């Protein structure tokens with residue numbers, strides 16, 4: 001059963017939280033967050049991990065010592081707890097020693113390799129999140145756990161997120177960014193400073209050097225692939241940042257083998273091949289247009305390479321191949337130019353009257369103050385004025401409109417938009433005060449219905465990048481729709497398949 005709240009697990013009295021073998025900062029932090037929650041409910045809890053050896057990395061020893069994380073290295077688990085709850089991993093994964101529990105549950109941000117999750121007592125698997133620490137932060141807040149009065153845990157969760165997202169540079173999900181915003185005001189500065197200045201050891205410095213030395217470059221497509229010996233993801237980021245500075249490298253992928261697969265760090269410095277898109281293509285990962293990351297699970301590596309031996313050689317060959325495919329399968333379209341495609345035979349669609357939400361920013365924030373919107377495209381810093389409208393889209397994503405555009409493209413109903421608690425919490429996370437307190441959106445979200453302009457649209461068969469006539473660009477995968485306005489065929493863009501199907505209908 002999918003877990004919605006941690007309090008659904010309070011039936012258990014004896015609980016063991018299990019991090020993956022050779023735990024990293026994210027595993028320790030998320031495991032400890034769960035440990036502390038169940039402790040606060042008077043449960044009998046242990047925080048454990050298995051594998052070959054106890055934690056030996058200096059920064060992790062510092063983390064557990066300075067914060068007091070009671071993680072125990074064990075080789076067997078006796079007696080069997082009522083509940084075994086895995087953190088940052090899942091039972092059945094290569095890096096998760098199969099300990100026994102009367103019931104088993106999992107909280108993780110890795111793609112599942114299980115045939116079914118339904119044999120678990122409960123699970124919360126969000127494989128589009130940058131860190132398990134974010135999931136635990138979100139779950140703790142649903143229980144009104146007071147993190148403000150627990151700076152040690154806030155520090156751990158922040159550090160876990162920091163380390164798993166390459167120093168916050170590969171943050172993919174808006175909720176990851178929301179967690180960062182909240183936790184950076186709560187963590188213990190002295191401890192964090194210490195952790196951040198002990199991130200690397202001398203062996204890891206050598207890993208950087210070896211990886212750079214063995215970089216493979218495609219002169220045809222200007223991409224590079226490099227392998228690093230097993231290391232923390234933030235070291236991968238140091239390497240990929242460095243390689244991307246090289247003349248002749250537009251995009252690079254650096255990987256490192258872990259027990260469960262290959263951890264990837266992707267960099268790009270060209271607009272038509274974005275790092276987050278490459279990461280998604282290679283591994284389902286994400287991030288920003290210049291910096292992104294992902295995890296290629298061992299099962300996916302053998303499936304896609306047709307090779308049962310999953311090792312660094314297989315991964316290198318697979319990545320070089322897929323990067324080549326990526327470049328060769330991509331069509332670039334300049335809307336309104338000769339190279340553009342002709343949609344004049346494509347069917348006409350109109351926008352369905354779907355209700356979305358808006359908040360006039362100046363109604364809740366003082367005029368002139370700054371707010372940050374965590375939109376799907378990235379963080380946007382905006383100054384509040386009478387013209388700024390915060391929009392809450394069909395999937396409760398946020399973006400903004402200026403008043404002129406808003407008024408000409410929407411019909412206002414004058415009613416409030418009702419959202420479930422979960423939808424509201426998601427949207428509220430994405431709108432933050434910068435120089436003022438963040439103000440809850442509850443009670444301020446009004447309903448509007450986008451007015452229809454007709455478009456011609458057809459599904460894509462290949463991946464494309466459309467450069468619009470306004471100078472921005474859109475990416476599309478097979479199945480997404482390429483569309484052009486009927487009254488202005490040069491106004492061409494992409495609408496993602498799931499959004500298109502929810503928001504457009506055919507003209508009969």
Ligand SMILES: [Mn+2]
Pocket residue numbers: 026027088109130131132164
């Ligand atoms: Mn993790």
